[in-house]
Amino acid sequence: MTFAELLAALSNSPDKQVTIPLDWAQGRAGYGGLVAALVYQGMREKVPAGRPVRSLAITFVGPVVPGETMMVEAEVLREGKAVSQMLGMARQNGQVMCIIQGSFGAARESVVNVVAEPPPEVKAPDQYVDTPYIEGLSPVFLKHFNLRWCFGDLPFSRSRKRDMGGWMRFRQDEGAIHEAHILGLVDVWPPAVLPHLAERAPASSLTWTIEFVQPQPALGNTDWLLYKASIEHARDGYGHAGAMVWREDGALVAISRQTVAVFG
Numbered sequence: 001m002t003f004a005e006l007l008a009a010l011s012n013s014p015d016k017q018v019t020i021p022l023d024w025a026q027g028r029a030g031y032g033g034l035v036a037a038l039v040y041q042g043m044r045e046k047v048p049a050g051r052p053v054r055s056l057a058i059t060f061v062g063p064v065v066p067g068e069t070m071m072v073e074a075e076v077l078r079e080g081k082a083v084s085q086m087l088g089m090a091r092q093n094g095q096v097m098c099i100i101q102g103s104f105g106a107a108r109e110s111v112v113n114v115v116a117e118p119p120p121e122v123k124a125p126d127q128y129v130d131t132p133y134i135e136g137l138s139p140v141f142l143k144h145f146n147l148r149w150c151f152g153d154l155p156f157s158r159s160r161k162r163d164m165g166g167w168m169r170f171r172q173d174e175g176a177i178h179e180a181h182i183l184g185l186v187d188v189w190p191p192a193v194l195p196h197l198a199e200r201a202p203a204s205s206l207t208w209t210i211e212f213v214q215p216q217p218a219l220g221n222t223d224w225l226l227y228k229a230s231i232e233h234a235r236d237g238y239g240h241a242g243a244m245v246w247r248e249d250g251a252l253v254a255i256s257r258q259t260v261a262v263f264g
Helices: 003-012 032-044 140-144 179-186
Strands: 017-019 053-060 069-079 083-092 095-105 145-151 163-170 203-212 225-235 238-247 252-262
Touching: 003 017, 003 032, 003 179, 032 053, 032 069, 032 083, 032 095, 032 179, 140 145, 145 225, 163 179, 179 203, 179 225, 179 238, 179 252, 225 252
Parallel strands: none
Antiparallel strands: 017 069, 053 095, 053 203, 069 083, 083 095, 145 163, 163 225, 203 252, 225 238, 238 252
16 A cells, blocks of 8 residues: 555544554554654644644654554644644554644744755755665665665764765655655654664664644655755764755755664
């Protein structure tokens, strides 16, 4: 199933249950970006259309097992004149696996108007090669995406660079691209601290916050997005990194931050 088909499966489920297929696995867990997108989808459906998502604070509590049913719950915490505060959760086998607190807000008049800084200079996507999917070595979910490395080094290369990232897009035709798809794209990149390791070791996101520029720049189903993450601090088995996402024309799409636990 494509990313869009899984989002539709959740929307069409009367009890908001969905099963993450085995080809969307990330090791023993379901792909985190997909889990977050499914919870967001459940939240989005309870918010008025005129209130786009402004920010999401995501906590991955436990691994969602692929092939088993996952339930999505969404609750309106508060609905003001312009802002809706939401809580979303993914449960599996009675246990909470993911929690998202989200803020959705309508536009309002303001004298504050600060344009985003331009993206880093980088060559066009066709000037880079795809990161290959290697059976038994690459995460299974990677087969659904095109990644073209532009910044930094590959994981487990004993790099000392702070930056990492490049061009990204879905490999399949996903139709219209919305914020749920952005969640799936941004999380496809490995934690920025992994290139600092000399050999393979597990790592997992503890918390992830992502802010969406509104109105969202229009995105086509085959458009490339540029992602660049920078390590801000890493020590004692935890890394902190910030990232930004741009459209090909330089329009800012999203701002992301992650706290990662690394076991190596």
